[in-house]
Amino acid sequence: xxxxxxxxxxxxxxxxxxxxxxxxxxxxxxxxxxxxxxxxxxxxxxxxxxxxxxxxxxxxxxxxxxxxxxxxxxxxxxxxxxxxxxxxxxxxxxxxxxxxxxxxxxxxxxxxxxxxxxxxxxxxxxxxxxxxxxxxxxxxxxxxxxxxxxxxxxxxxxxxxxxxxxxxxxxxxxxxxxxxxxxxxxxxxxxxxxxxxxxxxxxxxxxxxxxxxxxxxxxxxxxxxxxxxxxxxxxxxxxxxxxxxxxxxxxxxxxxxxxxxxxxxxxxxxxxxxxxxxxxxxxxxxxxxxxxxxxxxxxxxxxxxxxxxxxxxxxxxxx
Amino acid sequence: xxxxxxxxxxxxxxxxxxxxxxxxxxxxxxxxxxxxxxxxxxxxxxxxxxxxxxxxxxxxxxxxxxxxxxxxxxxxxxxxxxxxxxxxxxxxxxxxxxxxxxxxxxxxxxxxxxxxxxxxxxxxxxxxxxxxxxxxxxxxxxxxxxxxxxxxxxxxxxxxxxxxxxxxxxxxxxxxxxxxxxxxxxxxxxxxxxxxxxxxxxxxxxxxxxxxxxxxxxxxxxxxxxxxxxxxxxxxxxxxxxxxxxxxxxxxxxxxxxxxxxxxxxxxxxxxxxxxxxxxxxxxxxxxxxxxxxxxxxxxxxxxxxxxxxxxxxxxxxxxxxxxxxxxxxxxxxxxxxxxxxxxxxxxxxxxxxxxxxxxxxxxxxxxxxxxxxxxxxxxxxxxxxxxxxxxxxxxxxxxxxxxxxxxxxxxxxxxxxxxxxxxxxxxxxxxxxxxxxxxxxxxxxxxxxxxxxxxxxxxxxxxxxxxxxxxxxxxxxxxxxxxxxxxxxxxxxxxxxxxxxxxxxxxxxxxxxxxxxxxxxxxxxxxxxxxxxxxxxxxxxxxxxxxxxxxxxxxxxxxxxxxxxxxxx
Numbered sequence: 001x002x003x004x005x006x007x008x009x010x011x012x013x014x015x016x017x018x019x020x021x022x023x024x025x026x027x028x029x030x031x032x033x034x035x036x037x038x039x040x041x042x043x044x045x046x047x048x049x050x051x052x053x054x055x056x057x058x059x060x061x062x063x064x065x066x067x068x069x070x071x072x073x074x075x076x077x078x079x080x081x082x083x084x085x086x087x088x089x090x091x092x093x094x095x096x097x098x099x100x101x102x103x104x105x106x107x108x109x110x111x112x113x114x115x116x117x118x119x120x121x122x123x124x125x126x127x128x129x130x131x132x133x134x135x136x137x138x139x140x141x142x143x144x145x146x147x148x149x150x151x152x153x154x155x156x157x158x159x160x161x162x163x164x165x166x167x168x169x170x171x172x173x174x175x176x177x178x179x180x181x182x183x184x185x186x187x188x189x190x191x192x193x194x195x196x197x198x199x200x201x202x203x204x205x206x207x208x209x210x211x212x213x214x215x216x217x218x219x220x221x222x223x224x225x226x227x228x229x230x231x232x233x234x235x236x237x238x239x240x241x242x243x244x245x246x247x248x249x250x251x252x253x254x255x256x257x258x259x260x261x262x263x264x265x266x267x268x269x270x271x272x273x274x275x276x277x278x279x280x281x282x283x284x285x286x287x288x289x290x291x292x293x294x295x296x297x298x299x300x301x302x303x304x305x306x307x308x309x310x311x312x313x314x315x316x317x318x319x
Numbered sequence: 320x321x322x323x324x325x326x327x328x329x330x331x332x333x334x335x336x337x338x339x340x341x342x343x344x345x346x347x348x349x350x351x352x353x354x355x356x357x358x359x360x361x362x363x364x365x366x367x368x369x370x371x372x373x374x375x376x377x378x379x380x381x382x383x384x385x386x387x388x389x390x391x392x393x394x395x396x397x398x399x400x401x402x403x404x405x406x407x408x409x410x411x412x413x414x415x416x417x418x419x420x421x422x423x424x425x426x427x428x429x430x431x432x433x434x435x436x437x438x439x440x441x442x443x444x445x446x447x448x449x450x451x452x453x454x455x456x457x458x459x460x461x462x463x464x465x466x467x468x469x470x471x472x473x474x475x476x477x478x479x480x481x482x483x484x485x486x487x488x489x490x491x492x493x494x495x496x497x498x499x500x501x502x503x504x505x506x507x508x509x510x511x512x513x514x515x516x517x518x519x520x521x522x523x524x525x526x527x528x529x530x531x532x533x534x535x536x537x538x539x540x541x542x543x544x545x546x547x548x549x550x551x552x553x554x555x556x557x558x559x560x561x562x563x564x565x566x567x568x569x570x571x572x573x574x575x576x577x578x579x580x581x582x583x584x585x586x587x588x589x590x591x592x593x594x595x596x597x598x599x600x601x602x603x604x605x606x607x608x609x610x611x612x613x614x615x616x617x618x619x620x621x622x623x624x625x626x627x628x629x630x631x632x633x634x635x636x637x638x639x640x641x642x643x644x645x646x647x648x649x650x651x652x653x654x655x656x657x658x659x660x661x662x663x664x665x666x667x668x669x670x671x672x673x674x675x676x677x678x679x680x681x682x683x684x685x686x687x688x689x690x691x692x693x694x695x696x697x698x699x700x701x702x703x704x705x706x707x708x709x710x711x712x713x714x715x716x717x718x719x720x721x722x723x724x725x726x727x728x729x730x731x732x733x734x735x736x737x738x739x740x741x742x743x744x745x746x747x748x749x750x751x752x753x754x755x756x757x758x759x760x761x762x763x764x765x766x767x768x769x770x771x772x773x774x775x776x777x778x779x780x781x782x783x784x785x786x787x788x789x790x791x792x793x794x795x796x797x798x799x800x801x802x803x804x805x806x807x808x809x810x811x812x813x814x815x816x817x818x819x820x821x822x823x824x825x826x827x828x829x830x831x832x833x834x835x836x837x838x839x840x841x842x843x844x845x846x847x848x849x850x851x852x853x854x855x856x857x858x859x860x861x862x863x864x865x866x867x868x869x870x871x872x873x874x875x876x877x878x879x880x881x882x883x884x885x886x887x888x889x
Contacts, residue, residue, distance in 0.1 A: 106339070109339035109340070113336065113339035113342075116338050117338075
């Protein structure tokens, strides 16, 4: 708002009031942009783990909190690391990441520290689990892999890209990392073995979360198509166009529906959780169908809102 | 899950803070020390994490397993600390793959022994579970390797603290703060370790070291945020100071109290052609140019005066400054001798003085002469002598003007340096001299085919024209000879004229003119400036029975590549 017109000050203080309102609005927009970033993702991750906890029928634990904190840490760090590149697609969030980069990184580091402390309290399996998203992020977004590639092979001969820059593998890596965290966290933090729940149930829920997460990652790419193309980041919309991407993602949603049906067929998953997951899937299908008609800000949060719907349904059903 | 032991809660706090600090440190890569600080903090987090597992484990084997896993973190801490301290304070050259591998030998061996199940009870001769009021510990009776790694840890810790302790006394407040925070952060776990090893902890089996990591984490976090630990590291200062010394344009020598050469910079090595490795440790008198004269300057402590020194670029005048290196107890431990090339400055000063004299004295004299004889012409328009004197005087002024222009062009910094073959230069000079006096006998000896600066042409041209112009014999005689030795070319111009007044040499030698003592004209000055410009030397000698021999020695121009610069002496 650098070009915002300044009015002359009047004795009744009109200009000051106007400025104050504008400042407040700007501050609110900033808070909203921040909240729609890493904190929103953290809440969604926590709800996902809570729904998975219900679906698996394992005791409640600190898993949702720990995974939420890890999600906040990883996404906040990612937003800070890629702030300049995100300036075109998510300008408000990028502005906050650039301006408060140090504070965000401190918050992210402390979040991850608390998550690891919670995991240490829960035992070795939980500790190993919370290390997965951090390790994946290092390979996914940092320059650690390219640097390692340069060390192992002479520069120029073989160049190892960031995982974030590899077509489909980027979305698949994120989807798998979150599927591991969401499904394994309730088991690890609850101290429950896979056999106690039933391996087919765990596998089907894992597959369901993985394919759903894949859709959640690719749908916002419809919004980022111009910025990603400019940075040579290959995503489904960049490579196949928006129309074909929508059809592919609807197909993936259909696969998720099939996995949900199979999960229900095992008979071990709790019924309220299945209903909640089905409600979430319905929202996801609707968002995917409207992918090219929703505005950028909505598209950024809409896919993840399906989990909030699922969580609300779960609470409504008395979990 | 059962309620945690109070100690586990403290350790979880240490894990949280330590991991946060480790992530923030890792983020600051490649700032000096960032990676190693992250290693240090990761080691602390590792140790604290698996100590929680050990505390929470119910059986002796389970506790023993987590105890052994802790060794990875335990041994990473001193290695991380040492290399962090070295990198952070600017001692990068000690952080090499070899040094890291060497320092890591004992830590890696310790982890290997722990991983192998402690064969031969090297780490612990006995392990028992102790129930105490603050938790259930694995109490161990240390084995020999335990004491080795403990001592090694203390050694690395002490070595790493030395450069940080130096920073405590630093002038810059941020570095003092950083250093203090780091030392507190490291001293706290050490204090815990010492208390454990000396049996000062009342709870048997309780090693408080990892618990105190919470203190370390807080101080490191404080140092990272408040004192900008890694974003404002002192490491570049050390390198920058070294660079200033190394890259300084002036040659600099450092001579120790025993007159032995301690150091010299690249400029000294290049300018005076000194092999740096061989020179350090030698007696200063054998290495430092004109060291005896330099020592006299040091004794006098007077205003510096220029002294001529022959270096790689020929003979140049240098002004020498000497500074004492004083230690913390005000004792002089060395002297820094800096040579500042004042050739350009002196040359400029001389030219201004001479041109000033030319205008004040020579031009004025000639003008007065012209005005006087012009008056006589007014009285008697047929006075041929007056007319001839006016013409001669005007001619001298024209010549003076031409030579002044030559002097200006000779030292024009915008002019590109030119060079040519010496035989061509000599031929041109001889041709010019014959134009002046077609009857003159001008001989040339053997002239080697070397490349010389075009400035030498101006020098020789002035010498030859002087020899021809001022010759009082019927047929003037001039001979030019040249020889090459050790990268220098020596050109001799001999004549049978009346000789040069010694007062002229004296003025040239002193380099300055006074109203009473000055040269005549500007020709000899152009010769001197040209020779100085080339870093050469000039000498005058009387010939028998009459005449003068002027010898000019200048370095061969080696800037021209692809052409042999000499056919002799190489």
